Amino acid sequence: MKVKVVKDYEEMSQEAAYFLEDEVKNNPASKLGLATGGTPRGTYHHLVKGYRERGVDYSQVTTFNLDEYVNLPRNHEQSYHTFMEKHLFSHIPFHATYLPNGQAEDLEAECAAYEKLIETEGPPDVQLLGIGENGHIGFNEPGASFGSTTHIAELTDTTRQANARFFSSLEEVPKQAITMGISSILKSKKILLLVSGSAKEAAIERLLTGEVDEGFPASVLYRHADVTLIVDEDAYRKDVDESGG
Numbered sequence: 456m457k458v459k460v461v462k463d464y465e466e467m468s469q470e471a472a473y474f475l476e477d478e479v480k481n482n483p484a485s486k487l488g489l490a491t492g493g494t495p496r497g498t499y500h501h502l503v504k505g506y507r508e509r510g511v512d513y514s515q516v517t518t519f520n521l522d523e524y525v526n527l528p529r530n531h532e533q534s535y536h537t538f539m540e541k542h543l544f545s546h547i548p549f550h551a552t553y554l555p556n557g558q559a560e561d562l563e564a565e566c567a568a569y570e571k572l573i574e575t576e577g578p579p580d581v582q583l584l585g586i587g588e589n590g591h592i593g594f595n596e597p598g599a600s601f602g603s604t605t606h607i608a609e610l611t612d613t614t615r616q617a618n619a620r621f622f623s624s625l626e627e628v629p630k631q632a633i634t635m636g637i638s639s640i641l642k643s644k645k646i647l648l649l650v651s652g653s654a655k656e657a658a659i660e661r662l663l664t665g666e667v668d669e670g671f672p673a674s675v676l677y678r679h680a681d682v683t684l685i686v687d688e689d690a691y692r693k694d695v696d697e698s699g700g
């Protein structure tokens with residue numbers, strides 16, 4: 456795992472945008488795996504800026520999102536469809552963009568179809584990831600099998616409480632989501648993990664021990680050959696050992 460410590464959220468976001476832009480410049484038909492939540496929002500802001508100011512061309516780029524809440528209408532202001540539209544897709548024309556459908560009548564069939572899509576249209580050249588305070592990646596919560604493919608995840612209380620800041624109350628936060636599984640995520644050729652803020656300090660400390668176990672999903676990233684972590688100073692403690700893996 457390559458670890459890059461940056462000053463703050465802004466610098467993390469700019470660095471991440473440059474990383475993705477380089478990928479697209481080197482391969483105009485890149486496939487990008489995208490994430491939602493507070494972490495990647497600044498990255499998308501910089502991608503949009505790069506598109507407008509530096510003319511980065513996304514017309515051949517295909518995107519795949521990690522996850523979507525179950526049973527939240529697609530046009531709900533907190534659905535991940537809405538998030539992506541608001542922060543990225545309405546600003547940059549991509550060749551194709553994909554998210555799981557959390558309102559599918561047959562959710563199991565939707566999971567299987569999304570996994571198939573990743574296999575046939577993907578895998579992503581780069582997968583952008585954030586990390587939950589409990590170590591989740593996508594919505595793969597602690598205990599999720601490292602062999603998991605796209606599936607329906609039950610969200611833990613920690614995750615629902617963390618995401619309640621986006622809703623008017625905790626009760627409104629969905630209890631389930633469709634998420635790419637851990638094995639789906641590991642198929643990406645490169646992984647870019649972004650971490651910012653003191654709330655993630657304990658998660659980073661645990662990640663950087665290098666110990667791999669299903670109780671801490673992000674630790675599986677040590678089994679991938681090309682992971683870059685960009686972490687800001689608030690999330691990173693200098694006394695941790697980053698040699699693991």
Ligand SMILES: O=P(O)(O)OC[C@H]1O[C@](O)(CO)[C@@H](O)[C@@H]1O
Nearest residue numbers: 490491492493494585586587593
């Ligand atoms: O970025 P946040 O809002 O702290 O959330 C952490 C991670 O959890 C998820 O929201 C779960 O999908 C990721 O997309 C995100 O990066």
